Amino acid sequence: MFLATKEIWHNKMRYGLIIVTIFLTAYLIFFLTGLAVGLGRNNRTAIDQWPAQQIVLSNYANQSLVASTITPQQVQAAGLTQKGTPMGQTSVVVKAQGKSAKIDGTLFGIRWNSFIAPKLTAGRLPRQTNEVVVDDGLLAAEISRGDKITLNGSKTLYKIVGVTHDNRFYTVPVIFTNLSTFRQQRYGSDNVNNISAIVLRHKTTLKGDDLVQVSKAALINHIPGYTAQVATFGLMIGAMILIIFLTIGIFMYILTIQKISLYGIMRAQGIGNRTIVGALFSQILLVSLLGVVLAVLALGLTHAVMPAKVPFYSNWWLTLILGALNVLIALLGGAISLPKILKVDPLAAIGGD
Amino acid sequence: MALIELHQVTKTYGQGHKAVQALKPTNFKLMPSEFLAITGPSGSGKTTLLTIIGHLQQASSGSIQVNGQDTSTYSTKQLTKLRFNEFGFILQASNLIPFLTVSDQFKLVDRLTTKGKLSQTPTALLDLLGIGDLKDKFPNQLSGGERQRVAIARALYNDPDIILADEPTASLDTSRALQTVGILAQVAHDLHRGVIMITHDTKLLGDTDGVYDMRDGQLTQIK
Ligand SMILES: Nc1ncnc2c1ncn2[C@@H]1O[C@H](COP(=O)(O)OP(=O)(O)O)[C@@H](O)[C@H]1O
Ligand SMILES: [Mg+2]
Numbered sequence: 001m002f003l004a005t006k007e008i009w010h011n012k013m014r015y016g017l018i019i020v021t022i023f024l025t026a027y028l029i030f031f032l033t034g035l036a037v038g039l040g041r042n043n044r045t046a047i048d049q050w051p052a053q054q055i056v057l058s059n060y061a062n063q064s065l066v067a068s069t070i071t072p073q074q075v076q077a078a079g080l081t082q083k084g085t086p087m088g089q090t091s092v093v094v095k096a097q098g099k100s101a102k103i104d105g106t107l108f109g110i111r112w113n114s115f116i117a118p119k120l121t122a123g124r125l126p127r128q129t130n131e132v133v134v135d136d137g138l139l140a141a142e143i144s145r146g147d148k149i150t151l152n153g154s155k156t157l158y159k160i161v162g163v164t165h166d167n168r169f170y171t172v173p174v175i176f177t178n179l180s181t182f183r184q185q186r187y188g189s190d191n192v193n194n195i196s197a198i199v200l201r202h203k204t205t206l207k208g209d210d211l212v213q214v215s216k217a218a219l220i221n222h223i224p225g226y227t228a229q230v231a232t233f234g235l236m237i238g239a240m241i242l243i244i245f246l247t248i249g250i251f252m253y254i255l256t257i258q259k260i261s262l263y264g265i266m267r268a269q270g271i272g273n274r275t276i277v278g279a280l281f282s283q284i285l286l287v288s289l290l291g292v293v294l295a296v297l298a299l300g301l302t303h304a305v306m307p308a309k310v311p312f313y314s315n316w317w318l319t320l321i322l323g324a325l326n327v328l329i330a331l332l333g334g335a336i337s338l339p340k341i342l343k344v345d346p347l348a349a350i351g352g353d
Numbered sequence: 354m355a356l357i358e359l360h361q362v363t364k365t366y367g368q369g370h371k372a373v374q375a376l377k378p379t380n381f382k383l384m385p386s387e388f389l390a391i392t393g394p395s396g397s398g399k400t401t402l403l404t405i406i407g408h409l410q411q412a413s414s415g416s417i418q419v420n421g422q423d424t425s426t427y428s429t430k431q432l433t434k435l436r437f438n439e440f441g442f443i444l445q446a447s448n449l450i451p452f453l454t455v456s457d458q459f460k461l462v463d464r465l466t467t468k469g470k471l472s473q474t475p476t477a478l479l480d481l482l483g484i485g486d487l488k489d490k491f492p493n494q495l496s497g498g499e500r501q502r503v504a505i506a507r508a509l510y511n512d513p514d515i516i517l518a519d520e521p522t523a524s525l526d527t528s529r530a531l532q533t534v535g536i537l538a539q540v541a542h543d544l545h546r547g548v549i550m551i552t553h554d555t556k557l558l559g560d561t562d563g564v565y566d567m568r569d570g571q572l573t574q575i576k
Contacts, residue, residue, distance in 0.1 A: 002464060003450075010452035010491065265448050268409055269507075270437025271465060272430070346409045346436070 003279035004286060015287060021251070022291025023298070025244045026326050030299045030319060032240065036233035038313035039171070043229070044220045046108065046135075046169040050116050054213045056080060056198040056206065063214045063222040065089050065197055066170070070211060072193045078211045084200040085114035088182035092175060094138060097148040097157055105138055106169045107151065109182020109195075116199050118176050123162035129180060133162035135173035137308070151175070151185055170223055171311070241322075245329040252284055252333030260344055267346035276341065280334055288330035292323040354421050356515050356547040357383040357406055362415030364401050364570075375401040377570040378415065383515065388541035388548045390558050393567030399551045400519055402572065406549065407440050407517045408432050420514065437465065441508030443518040448504060449492040455479070455503050456488040462511050471512050472544075478506040482536060497524035505533065509540060516540060518550040522557060534560055 008015045041048075056078070061068035066089060075081055088109035093102050110116055112125050118133055123145050126132060132149075143149065148157040158177070167174045180190035187194060206213060214222075221227050266276055296319060306312045364376035375398045383389060383406075391399050405412050408424060417424050419439060427435065442448055449458055459475035479485045482502040492500055501521055508516055518537060522530035534550070538560035541548040550561075558564050564576035 002461065003453075006457060007452040262451065265450060267433065268436070268442055268444070268448055270433055270435070270440070271461075272433050272437070275465060347404060 001279075001282050003275070004283035007279070008283060008286065018251070018255070018287050019291045019294070022248065022288050022326070022330065023294040025248060026292045026295035026323065027298050029237075029241055029244060029322055029326070030295055030314065031302065033237055033318065033322060034299070034302075034312045034314040035310070036237050037318065038311035040226075040230050040233065041313050042168045042171040042311045043223050043226045044169070045166040046106075046174045047216060047220055047223075049118070049167060050199055050216065052084075052116065052199045052201055052216060054200040054203050054215060055219050056084065056200060056211050056213045057196075057219075059210055059212050063212070063218050064224065065219055065222070066091075066224065068196045070195050070197065074210045075195075075198065077208050078206045080198055080204075080206070080211070083204055084198040085111055085116055086179065086195040086198050087116060088179055088186060088194075089169070089196045090182060090186040091170075091172075092151045092185060093153070094134075094143070094175060095150050095153070096143045097150065099142040101140070101142045103138060103140070103143070104172045105134075105175045106172050107175050107177055107182060107185055108169070109177050109179040109185075111179065114199075115201065118162070118164035118167055118174075120162045121165045123160075126161055126178065129178060130156060130158050131161045132158045132181070133164055133176040134160050135167040135175075136163050136165050137168060137173035138175065139163065151177075151181075154185075156184075241325075245325070248288075248326070249329050249333030249336065252330050253336050256280060256334050256337040257340065260340065263341050263344045264346055267344055273342060277338065280341065281331060284330050284334045285327065288327045292326050296323060355382045355384055355418070356387075356420060357381070358418040358421075359406070360416045360418075362405060362412045362417060364398070364405060364410075365413045375570050376405070376412075377572075379572045381406075381565075381572065383547040383549060385514070385547055386541055386545045387562050388538050388550070388560060389563045389565065390561045391549065391551045391565045391567055391572075392553065392555065392558075395553075397567040398570040398572075399567045401570075402567065403517050403519055403549065403551055406515075407442060408436055409442075437511065438468070439514050441511065441513035441516045443501070443504050443508050443516065443521045449500065449507065451492055454489050454491055455484075455495075458503070458507050459510055462507070466511055468512060471510060473510065473512075475506070475510060478509055479503075482506050483532075498526075498529050501525065502533070505536065509544075514546060516546055516548045518548070520551050520553065522552060522554065527556070530554065530557060 057063060057065065057068040058070050058074070090107050092105050092107045094105045095102050117125065120133065121136065139145070145160050145163050148159050150157060179195065183190040183192050183194065200213065203213065263276055299314060299319060302312070303314065359379055359381040361378045361380065362376065363374065363378050366373045366375055379402065391402065393399050404410050405417070419435065424435065450461070453461060456475060476485065479488065482505060484499055484502050487495060487499060487503065495503065501524055505521065516537065522533050525533060534557045537548050537550055540546050563574060566573050566575045
């Protein structure tokens with residue numbers, strides 16, 4: 001540490017710039033990863049919230065919730081009348097009474113006493129048929145709790161009595177209603193007793209092959225566009241992280257190699273490898289840690305100022321892993337030059353003739 | 354017992370038709386309290402001999418003993434320790450660490466030494482060399498002569514048995530040069546260290562106990 005800090009202190013400008021570089025690249029990684037993860041999550045948080053393992057869909061829906069319709073006859077034939085809980089999904093356009101803004105949403109028709117009922121952050125669960133619960137992503141300047149809304153231009157007004165958080169599907173906020181409202185919206189009449197899916201806590205056996213059960217993961221992967229989106233962003237972010245890490249590694253390598261003659265002097269003076277290598281690594285550790293910590297602070301700031309509309313998401317685990325990886329790669333960059341340092345000829349210090 | 358003893362030591366740089374024998378078979382001895390000088394033209398092999406004595410590089414053949422110990426089987430780690438404990442180097446190029454102030458150069462030795470309390474304080478050494486006021490300067494803030502004297506103080510600080518100086522007076526004027534040689538003589542005679550000094554300048558040989566001349570890798574004692 002003595003050598004490490006003395007050197008940093010003596011070359012403030014140089015090490016300051018290195019810290020800034022690491023800070024900027026780490027922040028770039030945090031920021032873009034946060035956006036990609038945020039967007040990916042917005043497809044699925046409503047499904048993630050289900051304490052379920054399996055979802056029954058119609059066979060022809062090809063594992064896609066939005067394409068699935070199940071009739072009461074099919075439920076009966078498959079032997080599911082007593083199992084799981086039914087739900088219906090359809091897309092809706094939401095408009096507050098007397099306001100002009102239209103907002104895209106997705107409607108989940110459920111039974112309020114079932115295990116897939118949303119957890120509320122405000123308000124209460126509906127008691128009457130025209131009461132609904134909405135994801136807080138729907139709440140904007142024109143819509144708030146207690147307001148009445150129309151769904152797809154309906155005559156009926158629905159009152160928002162409860163608010164939930166992290167309940168999005170297909171990137172838009174979910175409006176929870178009862179099953180009859182769902183049927184009204186999807187089929188034009190609540191006499192049609194169809195549903196979209198049956199959500200099961202555990203795997204079961206189905207009779208016949210009209211219906212299939214899929215895992216939560218499969219259901220999510222078949223949200224239209226989700227897999228392609230995640231793969232694209234994953235590749236982009238992955239490539240970016242790889243290139244940045246490579247750059248940082250090379251950066252550290254060059255930095256170390258530049259000091260070869262210094263190591264020659266130390267070797268000539270009889271300063272041991274442990275001292276030299278210790279100074280090198282504690283220096284890289286210090287510099288990269290400082291850069292990453294600054295990036296984490298900037299990330300916190302970003303969180304605070306980012307408008308709710310932007311799908312930005314980060315959590316401690318992801319940040320910790322990416323940050324730790326950043327530091328590790330910097331150390332690795334130093335480690336690449338290790339064989340060279342260990343072999344430095346003390347004669348390199350002699351110079352002259 | 355001799356501090357340093359060389360038996361038939363040679364050094365050849367390069368291989369095949371490019372090989373240059375920089376040092377012909379050489380026998381050499383340094384006793385405690387002895388101040389020896391090596392003179393000779395540029396390129397004759399003086400630095401080669403000194404760096405082999407200082408274990409900064411290996412001889413091609415022959416054997417070296419330090420305090421009666423044959424060092425030919427030493428590992429890199431043992432050699433590093435040997436250099437730290439037994440040798441003080443005053444080299445042609447500055448061998449100070451660029452980002453440490455003069456007093457930090459000594460602090461580094463304090464942190465690494467296993468010898469416990471050293472016989473001289475940095476202050477005493479710097480005062481002895483007339484540079485007591487330079488403690489807080491970095492090497493690049495010193496003149497060539499000042500740097501050379503800091504290097505001498507640094508070389509003496511860890512109480513090495515052997516001081517090796519490669520043209521320590523090259524960047525000094527005559528009176529400073531004489532003064533530096535006087536200090537090296539004092540180190541040998543009063544502190545009972547062995548000192549080997551390379552120099553071009555025959556005016557500086559007054560205080561020495563022996564003088565060797567190097568010609569084309571051949572060492573001969575002339576005093
Ligand atoms: N590392 C080296 N590789 C190859 N040749 C060298 C090396 N160091 C010195 N020599 C050669 O060895 C000879 C002696 O050099 P040196 O010991 O530096 O002489 P001096 O110090 O007396 O000027 C010279 O011919 C020089 O070119
Ligand atoms: Mg020389």
